Amino acid sequence: MLVWLFVAAAHADGIAVGKAQLRQAEDGYQLAASYDINLNYTVQQALSRGIPLYFVSEFSLTRSRWYWLDEEVFHGEQTIKFSYNVLTRQYRISRGALFQNFASFEDALNILARQSSLPFSSDLMKKDGNYTAAVRLRLDTAQLPKLLQVNALTGKDWNLDSEWYRWVARVPAANGEGKAE
Incomplete structure (x- = not known):
């Protein structure tokens, strides 16, 4: 019975954060996450009928201050279009002009599950500072066709959101991998 409950929980519908990290990039640092x-x-039925899905990937990095509100060091957001072409029977992932x-x-879902922020300058982070990093992936129901937006408001089927995942991030070591705690 316990095995069945574990398998059912592992295959639950939705989005969950699998792994998140701060890593070194060419131009500074970037936040990266992999999602389940x-x-x-x-x-899936809407996608298979040619309705594009828009996912929003959000990244945030804040520094705690004892004397005032936390300071937002970096905030990034990317919109990813996930679509299916019924005629060619191909899935497409689009980010801006790139697809x-x-x-x-x-295969398309595996690529959608790995997201990275745009690089931000290493000058924004101090070596001895503690930062709070956060990542989130959600389905943007505002970009669905109008009739489906009504369904999204009244039903839970369209509520796909990983919720914010936060961790304490420190400046990555020389090997490029940051610690997510």
Whole structure:
């Protein structure tokens, strides 16, 4: 019975953060996350009928201050379009003008599950400072067709949100990997 409950929880619909980290990039640092994404039947059916899904990937880095409110060092947001072309039977992930086509749903979902922020300057972080990093991935229901927006307001099928995942981040070591605590 316990095994069945564990398997059911592992395959629950929605988005959850699998791993998050602060890593060194060419131009400074960037926040990166991998997500566990399980789209429910309703969302998969809409996608298979050619309705594009827009996911918003959000990143935030704040520094604690004892004398005032926390200071937001970096905030980034990216919109990712996940679509299916019924005629060519291909899935497509688009970020701005860049896109990539996939033959299978699983391959496209694996790419969608790995997100990184734009690099930000290393001058924004002090070596001895403690920072709070946060990541989130959500389905943007405001970009759905109007009829589906009504369904999204009244039903839980369209509520796909990983919620904010926060951790204490420190300046990454020379090998490029930051600690997520």
